[in-house]
Amino acid sequence: MQNHYPLWKNLLVLIVFAVGIIYSLPNLYGDDPSVQVSSTRAVKLAQEQANQVESVIKTAGFNIKAFEFKDGHILARFNSADDQLKAADLLREKMSDDYNVALNLAPTTPAWLRSLGAEAMYLGLDLRGGVHFLLEVDMDAAVKQAEERYNDDVRLALRNEKLRYQSVSKDSGFIKVKLNSADDKPALLKILAKDFRSLDVTEPKEQDQVWLKLSEKEVREIKKFAVAQNMTTLRNRVNELGVAEPVIQQQGENRIVVQLPGVQDTTRAKEILGTTATLEYRLVDVEHDVQKAVEGHVPVGSRLYYERNGNPILLDRRVIVTGDQIVDSSSGVDQDGRPSVNISLNGVGGAKMGKLTQANIGKPMAVVFIEYKVETKVVNGQKVRHKEKVEKVINVATIQGVFSHRFQTTGLDSPQEARNLSLLLRAGALAAPVDIVEERTVGPSLGQDNIDKGMLSFVVGFALVALFMVIYYRLCGVFANIALVFNVFIIIAILSMLQATLTLPGIAGIILTVGMSVDANVLIFERIKEELRNGNTPQSAIYIGFEKAFATILDSNITTLLVAVMLFVFGTGSVKGFAVTLIIGLLSSMFTAITGTRMIMNWVYGNRRVEKLSI
Amino acid sequence: MSKTNINFIGNRNIALIFSAVLSIVSIGSLAVRGLQMGIDFTGGTLIEVGYQQAADLTVLRNTLDSSGFADATVQNFGTTKDVLIRLKPHEDVSSVDLSARVLEAINKTTNEPASIRRVEFVGPQVGDDLAEDGFLALLYSTIGILIYVAWRFEWKFAVGSIIATFHDVIVTLGLFSILGLEFDLTVLAAILALIGYSLNDTIVVYDRIRENFRQLRSKSTEEIMNISVNVTLSRTIMTSLTVFLVLVSLFFLGGEVIHNFSIALLFGVVFGTYSSIFIASPAALLLGISAEDLMIPVKEGAELDGRP
Numbered sequence: 004m005q006n007h008y009p010l011w012k013n014l015l016v017l018i019v020f021a022v023g024i025i026y027s028l029p030n031l032y033g034d035d036p037s038v039q040v041s042s043t044r045a046v047k048l049a050q051e052q053a054n055q056v057e058s059v060i061k062t063a064g065f066n067i068k069a070f071e072f073k074d075g076h077i078l079a080r081f082n083s084a085d086d087q088l089k090a091a092d093l094l095r096e097k098m099s100d101d102y103n104v105a106l107n108l109a110p111t112t113p114a115w116l117r118s119l120g121a122e123a124m125y126l127g128l129d130l131r132g133g134v135h136f137l138l139e140v141d142m143d144a145a146v147k148q149a150e151e152r153y154n155d156d157v158r159l160a161l162r163n164e165k166l167r168y169q170s171v172s173k174d175s176g177f178i179k180v181k182l183n184s185a186d187d188k189p190a191l192l193k194i195l196a197k198d199f200r201s202l203d204v205t206e207p208k209e210q211d212q213v214w215l216k217l218s219e220k221e222v223r224e225i226k227k228f229a230v231a232q233n234m235t236t237l238r239n240r241v242n243e244l245g246v247a248e249p250v251i252q253q254q255g256e257n258r259i260v261v262q263l264p265g266v267q268d269t270t271r272a273k274e275i276l277g278t279t280a281t282l283e284y285r286l287v288d289v290e291h292d293v294q295k296a297v298e299g300h301v302p303v304g305s306r307l308y309y310e311r312n313g314n315p316i317l318l319d320r321r322v323i324v325t326g327d328q329i330v331d332s333s334s335g336v337d338q339d340g341r342p343s344v345n346i347s348l349n350g351v352g353g354a355k356m357g358k359l360t361q362a363n364i365g366k367p368m369a370v371v372f373i374e375y376k377v378e379t380k381v382v383n384g385q386k387v388r389h390k391e392k393v394e395k396v397i398n399v400a401t402i403q404g405v406f407s408h409r410f411q412t413t414g415l416d417s418p419q420e421a422r423n424l425s426l427l428l429r430a431g432a433l434a435a436p437v438d439i440v441e442e443r444t445v446g447p448s449l450g451q452d453n454i455d456k457g458m459l460s461f462v463v464g465f466a467l468v469a470l471f472m473v474i475y476y477r478l479c480g481v482f483a484n485i486a487l488v489f490n491v492f493i494i495i496a497i498l499s500m501l502q503a504t505l506t507l508p509g510i511a512g513i514i515l516t517v518g519m520s521v522d523a524n525v526l527i528f529e530r531i532k533e534e535l536r537n538g539n540t541p542q543s544a545i546y547i548g549f550e551k552a553f554a555t556i557l558d559s560n561i562t563t564l565l566v567a568v569m570l571f572v573f574g575t576g577s578v579k580g581f582a583v584t585l586i587i588g589l590l591s592s593m594f595t596a597i598t599g600t601r602m603i604m605n606w607v608y609g610n611r612r613v614e615k616l617s618i
Numbered sequence: 619m620s621k622t623n624i625n626f627i628g629n630r631n632i633a634l635i636f637s638a639v640l641s642i643v644s645i646g647s648l649a650v651r652g653l654q655m656g657i658d659f660t661g662g663t664l665i666e667v668g669y670q671q672a673a674d675l676t677v678l679r680n681t682l683d684s685s686g687f688a689d690a691t692v693q694n695f696g697t698t699k700d701v702l703i704r705l706k707p708h709e710d711v712s713s714v715d716l717s718a719r720v721l722e723a724i725n726k727t728t729n730e731p732a733s734i735r736r737v738e739f740v741g742p743q744v745g746d747d748l749a750e751d752g753f754l755a756l757l758y759s760t761i762g763i764l765i766y767v768a769w770r771f772e773w774k775f776a777v778g779s780i781i782a783t784f785h786d787v788i789v790t791l792g793l794f795s796i797l798g799l800e801f802d803l804t805v806l807a808a809i810l811a812l813i814g815y816s817l818n819d820t821i822v823v824y825d826r827i828r829e830n831f832r833q834l835r836s837k838s839t840e841e842i843m844n845i846s847v848n849v850t851l852s853r854t855i856m857t858s859l860t861v862f863l864v865l866v867s868l869f870f871l872g873g874e875v876i877h878n879f880s881i882a883l884l885f886g887v888v889f890g891t892y893s894s895i896f897i898a899s900p901a902a903l904l905l906g907i908s909a910e911d912l913m914i915p916v917k918e919g920a921e922l923d924g925r926p
Contacts (some may be wrong), residue, residue, distance in 0.1 A: 456876075564814075572755070
């Protein structure tokens with residue numbers, strides 16, 4: 004029998020359509036402006052803390068739409084974005100540093116849909132507002148830092164093994180070890196073979212020297228580590244900033260994408276992400292003359308620094324504690340009301356600090372604030388990016404008593420600076436400096452505009468195409484339109500299942516798909532018309548029309564698909580979103596336009612005598 | 619609906635000359651005027667701000683001029699309340715502070731503070747990478763199409779489809795160059811989508827030519843091509859119209875951000891339709907396509923021949 008689908012085929016099409024509808028449903032429900040509260044520590048919040056948060060909000064007179072406490076996170080939904088912002092500010096003010104307050108758009112998907120795993124699409128930054136950063140990790144700096152570390156380690160190892168040396172220094176890409184006597188060379192090589200396998204050893208013609216270089220494998224490792232470590236640090240920092248649903252991804256070999264939905268204060272975000280700020284504690288050198296050092300005679304064991312007010316100061320070359328050893332920090336004010344940072348050190352740092360303060364009571368100690376700044380300068384017409392390490396002594400205080408793990412540092416300019424510094428210390432240092440090489444910020448008003456305009460042009464575009472199809476192909480046009488509606492549902496369902504990010508170009512892709520996917524129907528209908536003109540009966544015209552059009556549809560769609568895949572592979576950001584919708588749209592349109600339309604036509608025309616087709 | 623019978627192939631020289639002129643003008647403009655590259659490719663900063671009332675561009679320009687941003691271009695974007703400020707990559711200012719400093723400068727002179735609609739900063743090296751990726755996408759798509767069409771059809775068809783497609787791309791780029799429209803990432807995406815679309819159209823015609831070569835053995839190559847173009851004509855026009863309709867909707871209602879994207883595709887659809895009717899088949903003909911090229915015994919041919 005012609006033009007009849009077996010039961011299984013009908014069921015298959017219907018099931019796909021049903022799934023398409025169910026999984027695209029969550030996108031119809033909107034979002035609630037909400038505030039998310041979680042703990043900054045690794046512990047989960049308890050019920051009583053949740054109650055406390057709830058009462059803080061309620062006492063201030065805000066209407067909470069819903070208050071949820073799950074898995075140690077608090078989610079308070081509000082009726083308006085205005086309430087949401089004010090409540091978040093209130094919470095940040097009222098709650099201690101232990102709480103992380105983040106703005107969020109919580110989907111209002113009903114529970115029965117969520118239980119099926121149906122979730123709404125993720126909206127891109129161009130639709131919801133927010134900021135996108137592309138950060139480039141400075142690999143050269145990472146390698147240089149490692150070289151310096153090895154330089155110190157080699158020197159330390161020589162000292163420990165009582166091998167006497169003239170110098171260990173970095174020179175033209177090598178760490179050059181100059182021994183006192185060539186006789187010690189075998190001993191040195193033994194140490195190197197045992198503890199420094201990651202260094203390539205070169206023996207120059209000077210018998211008392213050994214040159215060392217980082218092995219290629221080690222350099223690769225260092226670079227890999229630098230990116231991984233930076234991503235961890237950035238993730239910590241972003242969490243500290245209180246951003247819900249951030250995206251932090253590696254892109255290429257040395258770039259990191261950071262997307263912060265809803266963030267508008269980009270200046271602070273940039274400060275927090277890009278800075279490599281840390282602290283160092285050093286003893287003040289009181290034995291030598293600062294004036295002489297300024298003139299160029301810096302004593303061997305000391306280094307010349309400057310205070311914030313520009314005064315020179317000599318500090319001991321050896322560092323007591325560095326930022327790496329800081330495990331926790333919070334900002335506050337000291338007893339005189341000055342902004343301060345409370346520091347907690349790890350075991351090693353605490354022990355070192357304890358030993359040192361014990362031995363040096365009454366002597367001054369300095370806190371050095373270190374920051375990397377990136378500047379672009381023009382040298383000989385070439386743009387050169389130049390990284391400057393800014394070191395400033397922010398505080399000099401006399402050691403009054405012994406302290407080790409916990410202490411306070413003052414000397415910061417403002418409470419804001421204290422807050423930022425404590426955040427940076429808490430989140431950890433960047434393994435290598437990063438530069439912001441791309442930034443895209445979309446304001447919330449533009450995001451909503453883009454959604455509205457995208458929706459409007461979709462609805463109008465769809466209506467025009469549907470109208471046109473009905474006018475030209477009459478009843479068959481209606482069939483094509485039903486298939487088109489399902490096509491849109493399936494595209495949205497697949498995008499939602501993949502949790503793909505919908506962008507404005509993505510919406511454009513869906514709109515374009517609406518225009519292009521009726522092509523398959525046009526091909527089929529034109530074929531059917533042709534067969535009718537050739538004198539075939541309506542039944543066989545339908546049959547042959549679908550048969551013959553199929554190969555054409557396949558060939559033409561595969562070539563288009565090929566281009567869309569290239570667009571996906573080489574596109575970035577929102578362009579990728581366009582490619583994704585195009586690919587999904589092409590594939591699903593083949594299904595709906597061929598199988599879907601056929602099923603409807605079989606129902607209407609199949610299994611009976613048909614005199615005339617409405618086409 | 620009656621069968622059309624227009625002698626497209628017989629009059630192919632008119633179309634070929636017309637296209638040659640269009641292509642030469644386009645290439646000429648691309649060579650002389652070039653494309654107005656957006657910051658996606660050149661690097662730089664773009665700031666879109668919104669006001670409650672119509673913004674006075676002259677005041678903004680003067681303010682930026684006197685604040686050390688002499689290279690800033692200021693223009694309305696969509697409405698008179700929206701202003702787009704573009705800055706070249708700045709050497710002496712850290713790019714990170716640039717947008718903040720520009721805002722600070724303009725907020726000093728205007729009555730109401732500007733609300734930021736969007737800020738885009740693209741570093742020069744990122745711009746180069748994006749341009750390179752775009753070029754690679756174009757290159758690999760072309761190679762992929764050549765291989766696929768050569769495999770499914772025949773190499774003369776493959777080259778013909780590439781000629782038709784490139785014709786559309788060059789003319790569209792030429793129009794962008796002549797009208798001074800900005801070429802950014804979304805336009806690049808549109809160009810690639812256009813390649814896909816134009817190809818789709820061409821393949822449908824080729825598909826019919828192949829089929830007719832196998833069925834209508836007594837006819838000449840020219841006749842077969844003419845018949846094929848004519849029978850697919852209503853389909854070609856129908857599909858172009860539906861795509862055109864959604865693009866018109868996108869152009870008028872989709873907002874300023876997507877404007878150039880829609881323009882590129884609108885041009886592209888018009889030329890893509892034209893080229894698949896007037897250029898693709900004559901191109902294959904010029905390359906010397908004949909029935910023998912497609913006579914390789916294939917199973918699907920037998921299936922089609924099964925009908926009387």
